[in-house]
Amino acid sequence: MSCKVLVVAEQDGGAVRDITWELLGLAHKVAREAGWGEGSVKALLLGQNLDTAAKGLAERGAAEAIVADSPALANYSCDGSAAVIEAQAQAESPALVLLGHTPNGWDVAPHVAAGLDAPLATECSAVTAPGGKPRFTRKAFNGKFVQEIEVGDAPMSIATVQRGASQAFSGSTQGTVRKVDPGIDPAKLQARFVEVRKGESGGLDLTQAAIIVSGGRGLGAAEKFSIIRDLAQALGGQVGASRPVTDSGWLPHEHQIGSSGVTVAPKLYVACGISGAIQHLVGMRGSGFIVAINKDADAPIFGVADVGVVGDLFEIVPALTKAVQEARK
Amino acid sequence: MKTLVLVKQVPNTDSPFRINAAGTWVDEGNLTYGLNDYDRYALEEALRLKDKGAATEVVALSVGPERAATALRTCLATGADRAIHVKDDRLAGSDPLAIAKVIAAAIKGEEFRLIFAGLQADDDNYTQTPALVARLLGRPCATAVLKAELLDGSIRVERELENNRVQVIEMTLPAVVAVQTGINEPRYASLKGIMAAKKKEIRTVGLSDIGVDAAQVGGGAARLKTVRLAHPPKGKGAEILKGSADEVAKALVQRIREKTGVL
Numbered sequence: 001m002s003c004k005v006l007v008v009a010e011q012d013g014g015a016v017r018d019i020t021w022e023l024l025g026l027a028h029k030v031a032r033e034a035g036w037g038e039g040s041v042k043a044l045l046l047g048q049n050l051d052t053a054a055k056g057l058a059e060r061g062a063a064e065a066i067v068a069d070s071p072a073l074a075n076y077s078c079d080g081s082a083a084v085i086e087a088q089a090q091a092e093s094p095a096l097v098l099l100g101h102t103p104n105g106w107d108v109a110p111h112v113a114a115g116l117d118a119p120l121a122t123e124c125s126a127v128t129a130p131g132g133k134p135r136f137t138r139k140a141f142n143g144k145f146v147q148e149i150e151v152g153d154a155p156m157s158i159a160t161v162q163r164g165a166s167q168a169f170s171g172s173t174q175g176t177v178r179k180v181d182p183g184i185d186p187a188k189l190q191a192r193f194v195e196v197r198k199g200e201s202g203g204l205d206l207t208q209a210a211i212i213v214s215g216g217r218g219l220g221a222a223e224k225f226s227i228i229r230d231l232a233q234a235l236g237g238q239v240g241a242s243r244p245v246t247d248s249g250w251l252p253h254e255h256q257i258g259s260s261g262v263t264v265a266p267k268l269y270v271a272c273g274i275s276g277a278i279q280h281l282v283g284m285r286g287s288g289f290i291v292a293i294n295k296d297a298d299a300p301i302f303g304v305a306d307v308g309v310v311g312d313l314f315e316i317v318p319a320l321t322k323a324v325q326e327a328r329k
Numbered sequence: 330m331k332t333l334v335l336v337k338q339v340p341n342t343d344s345p346f347r348i349n350a351a352g353t354w355v356d357e358g359n360l361t362y363g364l365n366d367y368d369r370y371a372l373e374e375a376l377r378l379k380d381k382g383a384a385t386e387v388v389a390l391s392v393g394p395e396r397a398a399t400a401l402r403t404c405l406a407t408g409a410d411r412a413i414h415v416k417d418d419r420l421a422g423s424d425p426l427a428i429a430k431v432i433a434a435a436i437k438g439e440e441f442r443l444i445f446a447g448l449q450a451d452d453d454n455y456t457q458t459p460a461l462v463a464r465l466l467g468r469p470c471a472t473a474v475l476k477a478e479l480l481d482g483s484i485r486v487e488r489e490l491e492n493n494r495v496q497v498i499e500m501t502l503p504a505v506v507a508v509q510t511g512i513n514e515p516r517y518a519s520l521k522g523i524m525a526a527k528k529k530e531i532r533t534v535g536l537s538d539i540g541v542d543a544a545q546v547g548g549g550a551a552r553l554k555t556v557r558l559a560h561p562p563k564g565k566g567a568e569i570l571k572g573s574a575d576e577v578a579k580a581l582v583q584r585i586r587e588k589t590g591v592l
Binding site: 076077078079082102103106107108109110111113114115117119120121122123135138139140141142143144145146147148149150151152153154157190191192193194195196197198199207210211235236243244246247248253254256259260261262263267268288289290291292297300302303305306307308309310311312315316318319320322323324327328 | 340342346348355424425426429451452453454455456457458459460461463464465468469470471472473485488489490491492493494495496497498499500501504509510511551552553554555556557558559560561562566567568569570574575577578579581582584585586588589590591592
């Protein structure tokens with residue numbers, strides 16, 4: 001069966017990443033809608049020593065796992081990865097190429113799009129294909145609006161899809177594995193991998209925290225963060241932050257929650273002065289109970305919060321700290 | 330070493346945003362505009378290379394309507410040496426790949442060794458133009474760059490990954506670097522800089538000047554077409570508490586106690 005959806009898989013040390021199972025779930029949903037058939041979903045896997053990962057893909061969603069297994073692909077390089085994805089997309093000519101909106105996914109996708117002269121929809125929260133015509137949903141203006149995109153008569157389109165946009169594929173498939181020659185000469189790569197390492201860290205691990213109180217741009221200055229610390233202390237929790245806070249140096253980067261920081265899922269998440277850009281929301285929307293305090297009633301954070309207060313955080317947060325302290329007595 | 334900075338003029342985030350009558354984009358009538366925040370960091374990174382003597386010339390380029398000249402003027406006042414403004418009514422509605430082709434055409438023959446850009450624009454949030462340009466020029470590109478260090482014939486960059494990890498990449502020059510916010514502390518234009526900028530050149534070019542066929546750009550040729558722009562669904566929606574600070578605080582404690590058991 002010809003390929004209609006090509007999922008570019010991601011793996012870390014030979015283990016398939018969660019985003020890939022979600023992409024396979026999405027690919028099957030789109031293929032059903034479009035009437036392309038379950039057998040039209042293939043996966044492309046790049047890296048080294050991929051036998052186990054390839055078998056897993058063929059058993060969980062891919063009619064065929066196309067594997068480019070080579071020491072030259074052991075680590076990510078934009079031109080190396082792009083060359084392989086381009087060549088395989090050209091050979092398979094799917095209607096849709098899906099990548100995760102991950103640091104490597106968004107890095108490589110435009111190279112492939114420009115190389116194949118195909119439209120690219122980034123950071124999609126939904127992909128549909130009624131009648132076989134792809135339609136992409138994403139956020140624009142930092143989450144203020146939802147944008148829907150169509151691609152006219154483009155024979156192939158490419159999308160990067162955000163985490164959580166789809167359920168992981170939960171069925172099973174009897175797919176096949178096919179190895180392809182990546183044809184990459186490591187000496188000719190223009191972008192060379194050096195290493196992956198931990199960022200600067202003071203040892204904070206927010207991923208394990210049961211309670212997180214986060215502050216955002218609405219705090220206005222580093223010294224104003226004391227009200228966030230006080231509330232976190234009263235609740236027995238940790239202090240988190242949105243991107244503008246760590247960019248401005250009000251707190252170290254390890255406090256940052258979101259797509260470029262850590263993903264957290266505490267029992268209680270209190271967002272103070274955080275508008276809720278999508279990059280922040282993807283990192284905290286799995287929290288058990290979300291409290292939002294913000295002066296803007298239209299802030300996207302209220303869309304994911306369980307309970308919210310519209311008002312001045314400099315009045316409400318200290319009052320909440322006091323109320324928590326009294327409740328603890 | 331000639332260095333290019335790609336910049337975009339975008340609506341200020343505190344502008345009064347309204348959806349246009351067609352429901353396909355924002356109504357531009359009431360918006361105020363400024364230099365895209367990410368691009369301020371890209372410009373600063375280029376200016377630091379010039380301060381060190383590594384960059385000989387810093388050029389800012391923008392594709393946009395008349396008003397985009399203001400963003401270029403800001404770049405000149407902040408320290409860029411000259412600017413290129415690609416302006417043509419037929420560009421309206423172009424998709425990112427068309428814009429990237431226009432940028433590649435506009436800098437033909439300029440031999441920029443380094444191109445800096447912001448990771449994304451604050452309006453469409455597309456996160457793709459810098460790497461599209463790189464591929465069209467046959468150059469490597471690194472996105473979400475938190476640190477860049479110029480070496481002999483190459484540039485070493487640190488890319489931001491998830492969960493507080495960074496990926497170190499070395500790229501052969503010429504290369505494209507799309508910076509993440511926070512990579513540096515952007516400077517502001519000084520009064521002296523603003524005065525000096527008046528004497529600096531903004532070269533305005535149209536499609537015919539750069540040899541791009543008008544049939545390849547604009548809304549008619551766009552294959553990435555916004556068919557609808559809407560307010561986000563409210564989702565389950567938060568229960569909004571009302572009252573004095575003390576009243577809402579007490580109500581919050583009660584909800585937290587009931588729903589989470591942490592108090």
